[in-house]
Each structure stands twice: as structure tokens, then as C-alpha cells.
Amino acid sequence: MSLQAPLEFEITRLGAAGDGVAAGADGRPVFIPFALPGERVQARITGKLGDGQAAELTGLLQAAPERVAPPCPFFGRCGGCAMQHMAIPPYAAWKRARLQEALSRAGYPDATVAEPEVTPPATRRRADLGVRRVDGVPVLGFHGRGSGAVVDLTTCVVLDPALVALFEPLKKLLRGLACFRREASVVLNLLDTGPDLLLRLDGEPSTADRSLMADFARAHGLPRIACAPLKGMVSENVAQIGPVSIALGGVPVAPEPGAFLQATPQGEAAIVAAVLAGLPAKLTAKARIADLYAGLGTLSFPLSTRARVAAFESATEAVSALDVAARKSGGRVIATRRDLSRQPLTVKELDAFAAVVLDPPYAGAADQMPALARSAVQRIIYVSCNPVALARDARLLQAAGWQLQVATPVDQFLWSTQLEAVAVFSRGK
Numbered sequence: 001m002s003l004q005a006p007l008e009f010e011i012t013r014l015g016a017a018g019d020g021v022a023a024g025a026d027g028r029p030v031f032i033p034f035a036l037p038g039e040r041v042q043a044r045i046t047g048k049l050g051d052g053q054a055a056e057l058t059g060l061l062q063a064a065p066e067r068v069a070p071p072c073p074f075f076g077r078c079g080g081c082a083m084q085h086m087a088i089p090p091y092a093a094w095k096r097a098r099l100q101e102a103l104s105r106a107g108y109p110d111a112t113v114a115e116p117e118v119t120p121p122a123t124r125r126r127a128d129l130g131v132r133r134v135d136g137v138p139v140l141g142f143h144g145r146g147s148g149a150v151v152d153l154t155t156c157v158v159l160d161p162a163l164v165a166l167f168e169p170l171k172k173l174l175r176g177l178a179c180f181r182r183e184a185s186v187v188l189n190l191l192d193t194g195p196d197l198l199l200r201l202d203g204e205p206s207t208a209d210r211s212l213m214a215d216f217a218r219a220h221g222l223p224r225i226a227c228a229p230l231k232g233m234v235s236e237n238v239a240q241i242g243p244v245s246i247a248l249g250g251v252p253v254a255p256e257p258g259a260f261l262q263a264t265p266q267g268e269a270a271i272v273a274a275v276l277a278g279l280p281a282k283l284t285a286k287a288r289i290a291d292l293y294a295g296l297g298t299l300s301f302p303l304s305t306r307a308r309v310a311a312f313e314s315a316t317e318a319v320s321a322l323d324v325a326a327r328k329s330g331g332r333v334i335a336t337r338r339d340l341s342r343q344p345l346t347v348k349e350l351d352a353f354a355a356v357v358l359d360p361p362y363a364g365a366a367d368q369m370p371a372l373a374r375s376a377v378q379r380i381i382y383v384s385c386n387p388v389a390l391a392r393d394a395r396l397l398q399a400a401g402w403q404l405q406v407a408t409p410v411d412q413f414l415w416s417t418q419l420e421a422v423a424v425f426s427r428g429k
């Protein structure tokens with residue numbers, strides 16, 4: 001295939017994936033990664049993309065004042081970050097504008113959108129890394145930009161240094177494991193008790209593998225190493241050196257291997273603060289709050305400082321960790337295992353609560369929304385990790401007469417295109 005000659009473009013805006021967008025010769029949009037609004041660039045068209053064309057940046061003719069030097073040597077190749085070439089204030093403004101657009105699509109064009117909470121570098125406490133064996137040598141890192149290939153990382157500016165420090169030792173461990181043949185993945189969760197490691201492997205750990213992993217856990221201060229098949233759900237603890245624990249709202253919880261955690265402590269604090277601020281100012285002694293898609297109770301325990309909480313979650317291991325922690329912490333949180341897609345809470349059930357907090361997975365809460373929209377709860381507080389799903393779900397609330405009080409963008413995946421938000425809905429002003 002012959003390469004297209006580079007053409008000149010003026011970048012007018014940023015697209016949802018962080019690409020600079022220019023008008024092509026035929027008027028259709030051209031998406032150019034790593035280009036910023038106001039810049040004049042040279043780029044080569046590489047193919048179709050949606051209703052426009054994809055291009056690769058080949059030259060910068062005039063740089064925007066917002067352009068900065070990316071702090072990471074892997075930026076551009078590693079798919080973990082997309083926006084390190086942009087200064088933080090305009091980057092934060094872009095994330096805020098994306099939330100505004102999503103809410104506008106939902107029928108709230110004049111939504112009050114707070115300033116984004118942008119979490120600092122070197123704070124991400126959860127990493128899901130790919131591993132490949134290339135000529136016998138493990139390559140470990142995030143996936144490459146737009147490819148399934150793994151970028152061999154030696155450093156990372158977004159992850160907590162305690163996790164980055166494990167990159168090279170982990171590669172050494174994996175090199176000697178017979179149960180790692182060609183492909184694996186590594187989930188690292190930085191808990192209060194140290195890094196918790198889940199290895200997803202394409203082979204069964206032998207006795208020798210287990211002993212290597214136990215030595216590794218001791219040498220590097222990991223309380224636990226668990227293994228699971230690459231595509232499987234059930235994990236097995238192969239090394240348990242000490243207890244695992246993380247405090248959520250001050251309550252110690254023992255998460256399962258690879259458990260969902262909010263990505264950074266700062267992001268968690270910002271989400272919790274926005275959720276608590278969204279509750280009705282006055283709650284009676286009898287008032288109850290529902291926490292839907294509760295996970296380990298990240299929101300349930302802080303909410304329990306304001307009222308009794310009924311927490312609903314479908315993942316068996318998460319709900320049992322939440323249940324154990326809740327019982328020990330005084331019983332203001334009651335955890336129930338419930339699949340809210342198959343069995344959403346009914347309007348009658350919802351009406352027993354003063355407020356409903358929901359923090360659904362990436363796909364959103366399509367099955368739960370119709371009953372929520374019809375319910376008589378005072379507040380619905382929607383914690384979203386996907387503006388597209390938020391726009392779709394909020395549209396139902398808008399159509400049912402709900403007003404949007406305020407939405408707070410939370411950027412805990414610094415320099416990525418991901419966006420989290422807390423949106424507070426009520427029936428009246």
C-alpha cells in the first residue's frame with residue numbers, strides 16, 4: 001500500500017478521543033492524534049474513521065501555546081495516556097466541556113458543571129497490565145495506542161511509584177514461571193497493606209511456580225499473590241503472606257484479588273465529597289439511602305455517616321467482603337447480592353429510600369433507569385465512568401421531569417480520555 005503524501009491542516013477543536021480535529025478538503029472531519037486546537041500541522045491520511053478520516057501527525061508547523069513537553073518517555077506509543085502534550089488547565093477545561101456536551105445531549109443544556117477535580121500524577125493505585133513473552137523474555141506494560149501489542153514499560157508517570165517499582169522484579173519473576181507461556185495479565189491494587197497482585201496466566205502454576213511466587217511476595221512486601229486462568233473468573237491464592245485491607249470511609253475492607261477500587265485516593269475522595277454534598281440537607285433518623293452497584297462499599301461507608309444504607313451489588317466476592325466489613329463496623333450498612341440488570345429495584349422498593357446513589361459499570365444502568373425515573377426518591381446521585389452512558393441514562397430522568405442540580409467532573413485517569421462524573425438529580429429546585 002502506497003503512503004499518502006502529508007497535507008496541511010488547521011486544528012479547530014479536540015474530539016472525544018483527544019485527537020485534534022481539522023476540516024478535510026471535502027469538509028469531512030480529519031482526526032489527528034497529538035494535535036491541538038489552534039495548531040497548523042502536517043498529517044498523512046491513514047484511513048476512514050466514523051464519518052471522517054484518520055490521520056497521523058507528521059509535522060508541527062505552528063504549535064499552540066497550550067502545548068507542553070510530555071513528561072513520559074513512552075508517551076505516544078503507550079495507550080495509557082493520550083493528552084500529555086497539553087497543559088493541565090486547557091486539558092481540564094476540555095474534560096469539563098465533554099461533560100457539558102454529554103449533559104446537553106441528555107436534555108440539560110444549561111447544567112451547572114463544577115470545575116473538574118484533576119488528580120495528580122504518580123497516584124494511580126490500580127493497574128491492569130498486559131504481559132507477552134517475546135523471544136522468551138517477558139514484556140510488561142499497557143497496551144499500545146490502537147493495538148493489542150504490549151508496550152514494555154520501565155516507568156510510568158501516572159501510577160503510584162510503589163507499583164512502578166514492581167515492573168522489573170515482576171518481569172524477572174514472570175521469566176522464570178513455567179505457567180506463563182505466551183500471554184498473561186497483571187492486576188495490581190495498592191492496598192493499605194501493600195500491593196495486591198492478581199496474575200492471569202495461560203498455564204497452571206506448578207509447585208515450583210508457587211514457591212517462586214511465595215518468595216517474590218516475601219521479598220517485595222506483597223501480602224498476597226493470586227492466580228487465575230487468563231480468561232477465567234475464579235482466582236486462587238498462591239501466596240498469602242499477611243492480611244489484605246483497605247480503609248473505605250474509614251472502615252477496613254478485605255478486597256478480593258483484582259477487586260474494583262476507585263483509581264486514585266484523590267479521585268475517591270472527590271467522588272465521595274460530591275456524593276455526600278448531593279444528599280438532601282436534612283435526613284430524618286429513619287431515612288435510608290440505597291447504594292446501587294456498591295462494590296466493596298467505597299460509597300456505602302461514607303454514606304452511612306448520614307443515614308442507614310442498603311447496598312446492592314452483583315459480584316459475590318465483593319458483596320461478601322462488604323458484608324463482613326459492614327457487620328464489624330456497626331451494622332449501618334446492609335449488603336445484598338442482587339443483579340440489577342436481571343432484577344432491578346422496583347419503584348416500590350426505591351420509594352422506601354430518601355436518596356439513591358448509583359455507580360454503575362461502564363455500560364451504565366439501562367435496566368435500572370426506568371424504575372428510578374418513575375420513583376419518588378428525593379435525590380438520585382449518579383456516579384458515572386462513561387459520559388455516553390450517562391447521557392443516555394440521564395435522558396430518561398430528564399424526560400420524567402428530574403432536574404439536574406449540579407454535575408462534578410472527576411479526572412482520576414490523568415491524561416487519558418476517560419471521564420468520571422457525579423451528577424445530582426432532584427424533583428424540584
Ligand SMILES: C[S@@+](CC[C@H](N)C(=O)[O-])C[C@H]1O[C@@H](n2cnc3c(N)ncnc32)[C@H](O)[C@@H]1O
Pocket residue numbers: 260261262292293294295296297298299312313314315318338339340341342359360361362385
Ligand atoms: C464502577 S464499579 C463501582 C463500585 C463502587 N461503587 C465503588 O465506588 O468502588 C461498578 C460495580 O457494579 C457492579 N455491577 C456490575 N454489574 C452489576 C449488576 N448487573 N448488578 C449489580 N451490580 C453490578 C460491579 O461488580 C462493580 O462492583
